[in-house]
Amino acid sequence: MATFLYRLGRLAFRRRRVVLMLWIAVLAAVGIGAMSSTGSTTDSFTVPGTQSQQAIDLLEKEFPQASASGASARVVFEAPAGQKLTSTANKAEITSLLAELRTGSQVANVSDPFTGGLVSESGSIAYTQVTYKVAKSDIGAPAHDALKKVAAEGEKAGLTVSMGGDAVQDEAGSKATELIGLAVAAVALVITFGSLIAAGLPLLTAVLGVGVAVMSITIATAFVDMSSASSTLALMLGLAVAIDYALFIVSRYRNEIREGHEPEEAAGRALGTAGSAVVFAGLTVMIALAGLSVIGVRMLTSMGLASAFAVAVAVLIALTLLPAVLGFTGRRIMKAPLLTRRMHALEERGEGEAMGVRWARFVTRNPVKVLAVSVLGLGLLAIPVTSLRLALPDDSVQTPGSTQRIAYDTLSKGFGPGFNGPLTVVVDAHDSKDAKSAAADAVARIKTLPDVAVVRDAVFNQSGDVALISAVPKSAPSSQATKDLVTDIRDQNGRLHQDTGADLMVTGTTALNIDVSSKLSQALIPYLGIVVGLALILLLLVFRSILVPLKAALGFLLSVGATLGVVVAVFQWGWLKDVIGVEETAPIVSVLPILLIGVVFGLAMDYEVFLVTRMREEYVHGAEPTHAVVQGFRHSARVVTAAAVIMISVFAGFLLDDVALIKSIGLGLAAAVFFDAFVVRMTIVPAVMALLGHRAWALPGWLDRIMPNVDVEGENLRRALAAERAGADQAGAPVHADAGTSVPPSADPVLVGGGGDGASADTTEPKSSALRELGKRLTRKN
Known part of the structure; x- marks a missing residue:
């Protein structure tokens, strides 16, 4: 590996113009492809093996008109205080608005609240259901404008008009997150290298790599179903790791130049040493992200594979484009301001020590105290995980004041909290002698259950052997009472099948969300075990040690626990929610814990490899264990610190996003990098290494003989x-x-x-x- 990368680095350095033109051509090609792509993203969930998915599949076959993929919008009207919508003036105004909606672009149907029973008992609240001929992603601007026009005209007439549903266009949020992260990254790079040229190269290559990755993902949407969050997560991770990988290679290149090597030789040696660590670190991130596909949730699979692809592009950029760009800079990358030159001169004369070296010496002198405080602190932060609740977001977590949130609250006030999450009960009576009797029996059983507000009569398919029943809970969709109701309804299936031969299933958005959350909760521990096991194997190959991988895996578990604890404390408990702009507390988004485990694993192994390989490098060259730790910090602490600061800034920038999932991912990843880089890798790791001494690098002889030599450090x-x-x-x-x-x-x-x-x-x-x-x-x- 190291020899191949050495040759690749020198080749890219010599053929820098060709390499640069090839990458520019790739960027242009995917850019043209992305602009001409007709693909679209989706937020729908497909969860094979769950009852709700089985019911959806049956509905698509037996009720094709009910399971059509067209988008929908719910327009909610509320009368002024003291008035009713059934009054002559208000009724005439709403009827006129509905007639205008029916003539709108792409509209398939608009229900009449006055003839369809869609008016509250008080008569002050009503709603209409608007269905479209096309999916959400295909709704054009004229259709969105028509909804806004109806809302404006209704407000002008004195009504309160709000809208919900997937056809409603979200308000434009802040799009400056990437720029903020890049700005902080630029400052960190300038401080680290003391050179504008050296600081600019990681940013330049990272932006090009992210551009290639994101536009390639856009092209892929024309061929496969992709979650709308896939590109955002790929951008987030691709930008962070691309800057980090370039940072490590550029730092090694500058060291090789200081050692007296010619620029071409320095590029080869930098790629043969730091490049090997980049390849391994990138592979760990990609494996962890691609492993998300084994969970069986399509949204999670697309997010994981898209992000893994972005990381792969970042690695390729670091191994090919970066040495080529170094060929254009040569020795000019060594130029630094006077203050930086003086600082290096002091260090070389032994008159000053870097902060990382001083920190390493402090930790290795007090390993027991430092280890106890660090582990106790992370353990305390992980306590909120015990109250972790998982759910999928709905309009109840929208920003207060938004039209979706107003519509949700208005419907809850007029029809009850459960109205926003009705349950769809499917009675499969193919094996029943009397389908109508079976459906009536199911309706009667459901009515007797607690927390049921309304149960509507069954609607049959054309062949009359499958019935559709709508049940409205009394409680909100994300409440525990609604989850219990779904379980209670499903528990009726055994007795119903015994009495009538029919099968009963519960589906709908609320039931599907419950099933997704349950499946992800059950997959959390097995996936964590797979990831930790993978970490142990990979690190065993890299460090040729048993205790070092074990220590790394345990540190990873501490990072994950503390990270999830912080996310629960902020988004579920509401701690510091005003500081980061969380308007409403809610259960944690179901996909977040598993997504964080996959991503944090990759990032943790990044820092472990980059920091500990330098310690091993010093140890195998004769240094005492404690001295090897200090020397490893001398070479890597500044670069690892800069890499962590860059990642934290990139991830924290996504806290400005309006989407709850992206905001929670941003906080989770930023916290994870902070805990893993500064507490685990740069505090717990040196403390444990100092306590273990020579035993840290012990490996049984028989295992040493059968293991392949990965030679990450070259x-x-x-x-x-x-x-x-x-x-x-x-x-x-x-x-x-x-x-x-x-x-x-x-x-x-x-x-x-x-x-x-x-x-x-x-x-x-x-x-x-x-x-x-x-x-x-x-x-x-x-």
Whole structure:
């Protein structure tokens, strides 16, 4: 791996113009494809194996007109205080508005509230159901404008008009989230590198990579069903990891330049070392995200696969485009302001230490105290998880004052809270001798159940063997009472089948949401086990240690627990909700916990690999365990800190989004990065490593012999290059590291430690001195 990436880095550096033009051509091609794509996204759920999905499949066959995929809107009217909608003037106004709606674009049907029983008992609230000939994504601007016009005319006549349903266009929210994240990332990069050129490269390559990924996902919507949140999550993760991966490679490239290597050689060595870690880290993120498809929820599958694709593009960009762009900058990437140059000079003379080094020394001097405080703190933050409730969002969590929220509250006031979430009961009487009697029996049983407000008579299909019953709960759709009612209705199936031969199923939006939440809750622990198991195996291969992977997996569990605790405390309990703009507390979105587990796993392994590989690098070269920890921080702490700050800023920027799911994902990911990077990886990890000492890197001999050598830190590459250089010195002629690739005479004869302490190598060192140094280091290692 390391040797291949070394060659790839040098090739991209030499052929930089070709590589750059190829990526620009790819961007142009997917851009044209995205603009001409006719695909659309969907927010519908398909959950195979659940009763609600089975009922939906039956309805699509037996009631095709009822299960049509056309969008719908619910227009709600409320009379002024002291008036009724049934008065002559108000009734005439509403009738006129309904006639105007029927002539609107793409409208299939508009119900009449006065003849369809859609007026409340008080007579002050009524609604009409508008159905469209096309799906939500295909509704055009004229149809949206018609709804807005009716609302404006009704308000002008003194009525309160509000609208709900999937055909209602959401208010435009803030779209500056990505720009805010990029701005913070730019500041962090400038501080880290002290160079505008070095800071600009990760941003440039990240934007290009995200553009390719998001536009490719747009093209994919024409061929497969994609969730509307897929592109947003792909953008969020793709932008964050692309900047991080570029940051690690650029940092290593600058270290190699300081070691005295020519730019082309530095690019190859940077890719052969840091690039290997990028490949492994990217694979862990992609595996965790793609693994979401095993849950069986289409929305979750599309989000996971789209995000995994964005991460794959970020890795490809880092391995090809980044070394090519480095070829255009050369040594100019080393230019830094006077203050930064003075800071590096102080560190090289030993007169100043980086904050990361000072922190590592503090932790390794007080490992027990630091470990106890960190674990206790994360444990306390995880306590709210015990009251975790899962549900899918509806109009009850819309922003107060929005037309959807007003419509929801108005209907609850006029018809009861359960009116916003009616249950659809399906009676399959194919095996019953008397279908009508079976349906009547089902209606009677449902009426006797608690929390039932209204049960409407059964409606049969054309063949008369499948009945449709509508039951309205007394409680709100997301309440526990409604969940219990769904269970109670389903429990009637056994006795109904025994008495009549018919089967009873419950579906509808409310029942489907309950089934989705239940399925995701049941899948949470098994998926967590799969992810942790995967972490143990992958880290065992990388670090060739048993305790280091175990420590990493336990740290990941702490990060997940604390993250979910924070999300529950804010979105469900309402703590600090005003600070981040949460208007209404509600159960946590069902897909969030599993989504966070997949994403946090990938991010946690990123930091584990980038930080601990440098510790292992120092340890295998002879450093004592505690000193290896400090040296690992010397090389990686500043870069890992910058990477974490960048990710936090990118994710936190999505708190400005109006969509509850995106807002909660943004907070969850930002909190996860903070906990995992700063508390787990940069505090708990060095404390545990200091306590374990040499035992941290212990591996049974039999396991060491059968395990493949992944060589993430590029140790074999460094040995090969050092040996070839030593051979070249003895022969007095240049030696080729690989076919067609020569090692420049100015290259550092020994690449051990990958970047050292940042001091420039003395390229005029005598050959004999270089060979002696090589012998000393190999002796220390052996």
